[in-house]
Amino acid sequence: MERSRRSFLKILGISTLGLGTLSSVDLLAKAEMGKAEYSPDPKGMTGKRWALVVDVKKLDEETTQKAIEACHLIHNVPDYGDEDNEEIKWIWTDKYEHAFPGTEHAYLAEEIEEKPFLLLCNHCANPPCVRVCPTQATWQRGDGVVMMDQHRCIGCRYCMAACPFGARSFNWKDPRTTYFKDKEPPNPKYPTRTKGVVEKCNLCAERLAVGEMPACVEAVKDSKAIVFGDLEDPHSEVREVLHEHFAIRRKPELGTNPNVYYIV
Amino acid sequence: MYNKGKIVTGLVIFVVFFTSPFLYGLVKSGPPPAPELTAKAKQAKQCVEAKAYMVESHMQMLNDWRDEAVRNGNRIYVATTGKQYTVSLQNTCMDCHSNKSKFCDQCHNYAEVNPYCWECHIEPKEKL
């Protein structure tokens, strides 16, 4: 080699610059497109703080099953049973002592003791799960819904550690190759999830967007076991119901400000 | 040059190794992809945007759709043509292009890309 190292590096630098300019000119010459716009569906429900009020007296095996099935079917939630505690559940039932641990005592009214309480994500106004998510894969919307973006979730499960209500489930395995291997996902209009991401109740955001009630509310609308509405609207059904009946929330002392109320 | 023999041999081996995918492609490549439109797609005359744009940038557009629908709650797309579409891969795109194996997969397989959209988004059932 006659040339010095210096001139070699000079030539390398200039050619890189040249190639770089070439490719950026290429980029500019891409197919042009005019301005496109995105907007929310005008039919969509708007609110400032969505909440659910569950009338516990109206809950029984049949009603709760209707609500759970409605949700799990339209969201293609796989039913793994509970053998290895890898179940995925967006809404489920449990007894009082597990729904409100620490408040139970030895002399609970029998009706309350045996009742199947419907449990789900509380869409807290001060959600610790949102606080801890490192990628904003879960975040709080302006209308109060705590959303999940399964495209962004890295599966760190910090949100699962943070949630004081055990509302979140992780996809330890791939639902398509396990639960849905030989059966079709029940709702072809909604995706499934894949392994490695967290999921939970999303307050039927996709239904709210087109002006429909959450599926669980719709499923039990005859009995009004669950009432849905905007807490910040003083004339909403939830406000009326809360005005007339004493209601409690799960673990209020933790300050997460849950938006699911239980009329006991 | 010191060690000219070793260096030149090494360089040749490196260049061959580095360009081997392209050399392999020269020998092994099949016909260019031929994506087929369904009857419904043909009837629509144009996709959400013009074909050239879709071919080049549908990936970017789908990314934008994903963020707008999921993160911003904007589920209506007003195209440059003025037409409105529901922002959904599964229910809008795949509604017209319901023949994934004859359409989407054609180019994807050729270019050896494996978009993981369909790990979650359900593809329409095809009559094989």
Added chain:
Amino acid sequence: MLETALKGSKKYWILIGVLFGLHGMGATAFLYQLSKGLTVTGMSRDVSWGIYIAQFTFLVGVAASAVMVVLPYYLHNVKEFGKITILGEFLAVAAVNMCLMFILVDLGKPMRMLNVILHPTPNSILFWDMVVLNGYLFLNIIIGWVVLSAERKQVDPPKWVKPLIYLSIPWAVSIHTVTAFLYAGLPGRHFWLTAIMAARFLGSAFAAGPALLILLCLIVRKVSKFDPGKEAIQKVANIVVYAMIISIFFVLLEVFTAFYSQIPGHMHGFVYTFVGLHGHGNLVPWTWAFAVMAVIATLMLLCPPLRKNETTLAISCLLVFFSLWIEKGITLVITGFIPNPFDTITEYVPTLPELAITVGVWATGFLILTILYKIAVSVKEEIAS
């Protein structure tokens, strides 16, 4: 300097081979986990973090221990530590690498890990954990390498390295403060909800890390011509015993608050680990092993003849390391999930693939440590001759 790692005795190459083999086993198990999902582990909906995160938690402490030799040497001129700061820094590099690897193998979607950088979220402690861990890794690699190269050329290290060294001191404290914050700020997990979590992390870090450093120094003296110095080792032992006393004291503080207040949420975790809760108690033997080993180690270290004798010192250090490995690397994290938010108990047992991956990560860390120590020791031997 890297070339010094390519020349070694037969024993060195056998060690490298074994560690590489274990790394390969871990990598294979990890590929299996990638394809099947995290269902191959023993984690569950209730115990959603297991041995991977628990080991990361312990190793953060080990990584921070470099500061225990760096601080006295650079800020207080404790000359005995001059020879071993590099060993502390390289241990930190290996330990932080293990931390990062354990986080990676725990992720549900590791291919999306850059999302933490693409979408920075300052309100998330995990974001800050990524920042401080990577920062500490780079600090120690740069400091260690630059100072060692300067030593090899027998010149003073460049001036710009000094501020980095000073920065690494509070940064070391930050890595386990931030990691402790991962746990101490979660409202639903009463076992972790304690203000002294970060202090406990510091205490056990400054016991476990230097204990490992002593063991490594003893090994280095045995297998090479480099002698870290009896005084240096004794001084580090002093640090270990004080840190052990503080660590045990902190655990007792927790036990007092839990049991004197008699609040169920506070007591349940300790009852589970020490005696079992509602018939579940698979961590009980581990907890008692920790307690017994910690007490014996502390008593041995407090006794001057046992501390000065390097054989008994080595035994004490092993007991310190393993007892704290149990406390931080097993019982702390798992017990946080027990009982679950519904006050029921789901226990956790790691599976074979999970253990294979864990061993693989440890082996990779020790592989990095072996190579770095080989370099450091070779340089020290070179300049001594």
